[in-house]
Amino acid sequence: MLLREVEYARPSSVDEAVRMLGAHEGARALAGGQTLVNVMKARAASPDVLVDLNRLAELREISVSGDTLELGAMATYTQLLASSEVEVARPILAEVCGLIADVQVRNRGTIGGNVCSNDPTNHLPPLLVALGAEMVILGPDGERTVSASDFFLGVYMTAAGPGELLTSIRVPAGRRDAFEAITLGADGTCIVSAAASLVEGGVRVAIGCVDAVPILVEPAAADEAAVRAAVGAAGLEPPADVHASSDYRRHLAEVVAVRAVQKASAAS
């Protein structure tokens, strides 16, 4: 398909990328392109300038320092799947990346692109909220960090504003996590998803596909009754579509939340 005419730039550094994003109104960062190129075909997005991040190796780095896993925003799903750092520090990230779409998409698609597109059906927004991740955002005035809970603002909207760039995601180390979803076919689009993380003294469950942003609930305990009560108390009013009514999604939210917490409890 022929895209609308678009200017293209390939910055040679992260700083240059931020400068370009700030200098051109209508500039958009091009990460893996597995969402953006398609919405450009559909004219649902029509950026004037694409700032291609694909050759910025510094944005693809994965490292561990102390108890923190730092993931470059341009790390691909395939990279996370193969990363020994991820396997040791927070293996759920690799597990969930392995559920996203297919080999081709995992080879190009990036974690930064996944969260910045913030499609409510995406896997990583609820997961990163449950894990208590921090997002590192670089702008013309320097760097700032935003918790994942504060990062997702609305459908396709995040705290990374115009002229800013998500550069990395910091995730505390841990293993008692799980992700459960009801999908359209194996590894397909999520109808409802839930990520659970058992942290010292608490349970964090982030539910996806039921609102514009992931909904975080913190059950008083890791048992089924407590999880059902917490999800019920969240007052979810999920959207209805051809795949599930609002009531059915509300029902599924409890089901996947319970499954995720049970699985996280069993993880070691």
Added chain:
Amino acid sequence: MEPVTRQTITVEINGTSYEREVETRRLLIHFIRDDVDLTGSHVGCDTGNCGACSVILDGQLVKSCMVLAVQADGSTIETVEGLAAEGELTGLQQAFSDHHALQCGYCTPGMLMSATALLRQTPKPSTDEIRKGLQGNICRCTGYWNIVDAVTAASGQEVESRD
């Protein structure tokens, strides 16, 4: 580099280097098919779902309808035309023929590239690994069984009878 709408790119495809000026909005699949005239890679859905446009870009399987041609500047690409470069079918291609792994053939170039990438990474894949490796490729004719059989056979493993 400052933003441009046209750029000259150099791409090596199946061992041959091509230099062309492209519009930056041009998708890689159209560069391959229309500029370089290698029409083996197909446009199926044009939405990134069907995998008929799959090629191997710098060693990684990608859907070339979701990559801009300009992004491939300086890259090495393998397409279906590169498989039987000497005019002799690869073991995988022969297995597709032997096991009737194609009917209309439209998805076949993408299937072959996905299976080629899979077998490089996993020389003896299980049935599940084959299915997972071909997940990004849709076939509307075969029901997939014969394709999985062909990949199994190409990896030197015995194909189980379903009779």
